[in-house]
Amino acid sequence: MKIKNKFYIETMGCQMNKLDSDLVIAQLSDDGFDRIENPDDAGVIIFNTCSVRQHAEDKVLTKVNQFKKRYQQHRDVIIAIIGCMAQRMGQQLLDENPQVAVVCGPGQLHELSDLIQNAVASLEDEHQKLAPQSEGRRKKKANPQRIVSLNNPEQQELMEQLDSTRTHRDFDHPFMAYVRVMKGCNNFCHYCIVPYVRGREYYRPIENIVDECKRLADDGIKEIILLGQAVNSYKYIEKGKTLNLADVIERVNEIDSVQRIRFVTSYPRDFDYRIFEMMAAMPKVCSYLHMPAQTGSGKMLKAMNRHYTIGRYDEIIEKAREIVPDIAIAGDFIAGYCGETEQDQQQTLDLIKRVRYKNIFAFFYSPRPGTKAYDKFEDNVPMEIKKRRLKEILDLQNEIAAEYNQNFIGKTVEVLVEGPSKKTKQNETADSNHIQLTGRTQGDHIVVFDGTKEMIGTLKNIKIEKTTSLTLFG
Numbered sequence: 001m002k003i004k005n006k007f008y009i010e011t012m013g014c015q016m017n018k019l020d021s022d023l024v025i026a027q028l029s030d031d032g033f034d035r036i037e038n039p040d041d042a043g044v045i046i047f048n049t050c051s052v053r054q055h056a057e058d059k060v061l062t063k064v065n066q067f068k069k070r071y072q073q074h075r076d077v078i079i080a081i082i083g084c085m086a087q088r089m090g091q092q093l094l095d096e097n098p099q100v101a102v103v104c105g106p107g108q109l110h111e112l113s114d115l116i117q118n119a120v121a122s123l124e125d126e127h128q129k130l131a132p133q134s135e136g137r138r139k140k141k142a143n144p145q146r147i148v149s150l151n152n153p154e155q156q157e158l159m160e161q162l163d164s165t166r167t168h169r170d171f172d173h174p175f176m177a178y179v180r181v182m183k184g185c186n187n188f189c190h191y192c193i194v195p196y197v198r199g200r201e202y203y204r205p206i207e208n209i210v211d212e213c214k215r216l217a218d219d220g221i222k223e224i225i226l227l228g229q230a231v232n233s234y235k236y237i238e239k240g241k242t243l244n245l246a247d248v249i250e251r252v253n254e255i256d257s258v259q260r261i262r263f264v265t266s267y268p269r270d271f272d273y274r275i276f277e278m279m280a281a282m283p284k285v286c287s288y289l290h291m292p293a294q295t296g297s298g299k300m301l302k303a304m305n306r307h308y309t310i311g312r313y314d315e316i317i318e319k320a321r322e323i324v325p326d327i328a329i330a331g332d333f334i335a336g337y338c339g340e341t342e343q344d345q346q347q348t349l350d351l352i353k354r355v356r357y358k359n360i361f362a363f364f365y366s367p368r369p370g371t372k373a374y375d376k377f378e379d380n381v382p383m384e385i386k387k388r389r390l391k392e393i394l395d396l397q398n399e400i401a402a403e404y405n406q407n408f409i410g411k412t413v414e415v416l417v418e419g420p421s422k423k424t425k426q427n428e429t430a431d432s433n434h435i436q437l438t439g440r441t442q443g444d445h446i447v448v449f450d451g452t453k454e455m456i457g458t459l460k461n462i463k464i465e466k467t468t469s470l471t472l473f474g
């Protein structure tokens with residue numbers, strides 16, 4: 001029996017994972033696999049996983065379980081778990097889920113295609129050699145696990161090659177590409193698993209970053225999103241001079257066919273205000289800042305091991321607004337962290353009101369094994385209180401966003417047109433000369449409007465007529 005050379009990939013978690021999935025898609029496509037949208041028709045199913053909250057991990061295990069029966073009955077599928085959960089759990093995933101054939105952490109992605117091909121070969125061998133009565137016998141696995149320390153230089157060199165030699169072959173966002181400027185994180189916020197599953201900070205050579213952007217631009221990419229867990233911590237020594245994120249932005253800005261540059265996520269420390277000046281002066285540098293606060297309480301910030309004060313956070317925001325008055329600001333919050341009181345919660349709500357975010361990502365605290373908070377602090381805010389506080393945060397933000405968006409009515413915004421809107425996609429008979437389109441503003445607002453196919457991939461000025469808390473209509 002031949003295992004189908006079609007793969008399905010599902011990506012959870014942050015933009016780092018989305019970028020990794022893009023690299024995997026390119027790697028497997030180069031090696032003769034075809035990407036498809038329906039896992040039931042695929043011979044290879046890949047889950048790119050996130051460990052940041054328990055819920056994210058539970059979801060993966062549920063999905064993996066859905067393929068257990070198919071695997072046991074037909075032995076016609078290779079299931080691979082990659083990403084942060086693979087790094088965190090390693091062998092345990094193989095031991096507890098017999099249908100899983102490959103586990104590969106973020107530091108070994110360059111080997112994924114080989115691992116998958118190995119697994120395919122051994123499953124095909126098994127079909128050839130073994131009689132039906134052997135059904136249920138555990139299949140032989142050819143080194144199915146690749147988890148290594150993320151911090152040794154050799155490893156980083158191999159990963160660097162994977163990033164720098166990639167080809168653009170992504171179907172989900174044809175005009176936008178993520179580009180890593182750094183890997184890992186050194187901040188060790190007490191609640192966070194990321195430093196354990198992504199390793200210490202490693203800064204890519206600036207020339208590699210810029211070369212990669214140039215190649216992507218030649219392939220038709222219009223928008224570059226520079227990525228790092230604390231992207232503004234980037235530093236790199238070139239000819240004795242220390243360069244930072246502002247220098248990366250400046251050089252990417254020089255690439256002619258790049259039309260937009262963004263960067264995520266910023267950590268509220270060591271912020272080089274040159275970046276805001278670039279937003280104000282350079283049309284391609286988007287007026288957008290994603291800078292998580294996590295809480296509005298100074299006491300909670302300390303308990304989280306965030307290395308800044310609320311005063312400092314406010315100061316960066318003030319500076320941003322002073323230099324770039326129309327800047328869109330996004331943030332993250334955690335509700336119900338260990339020891340959080342109603343007073344702390346009130347300070348969080350106050351901060352949200354002060355900053356007037358464009359949008360926020362908020363979650364209730366989820367203890368992660370291996371982190372300091374898990375080992376040392378009691379998860380002592382009851383679930384119903386966590387949920388109530390989370391709801392207060394989200395409700396407040398919804399109000400702010402609805403109000404904020406109303407200010408756009410009657411204004412003209414510049415939109416990078418991404419493609420047909422959801423409504424157009426559902427309606428297959430739509431006239432391609434006149435369709436509903438969707439795109440984004442510099443501030444990452446989603447805009448829905450009527451237009452033609454030819455507008456896709458270009459910048460257009462759209463007049464806003466109507467808004468909701470999530471979308472602008474023009």
Ligand code: SAH
Binds near residue numbers: 014052192266291292
């Ligand atoms: N590097 C980014 C965030 C990466 S994790 C930064 O520091 O800005 C994305 C978000 O998940 C965090 O900002 C935080 O709000 C949330 N998060 C991380 N660990 C969490 C946990 N244990 N429980 C709940 N939310 C968590």
Ligand code: SF4
Binds near residue numbers: 188195
């Ligand atoms: Fe996690 Fe903190 Fe690093 Fe962000 S800065 S990835 S929250 S440890």
Ligand code: F3S
Binds near residue numbers: 015194
């Ligand atoms: Fe999740 Fe890993 Fe990103 S834990 S948030 S996918 S770095």
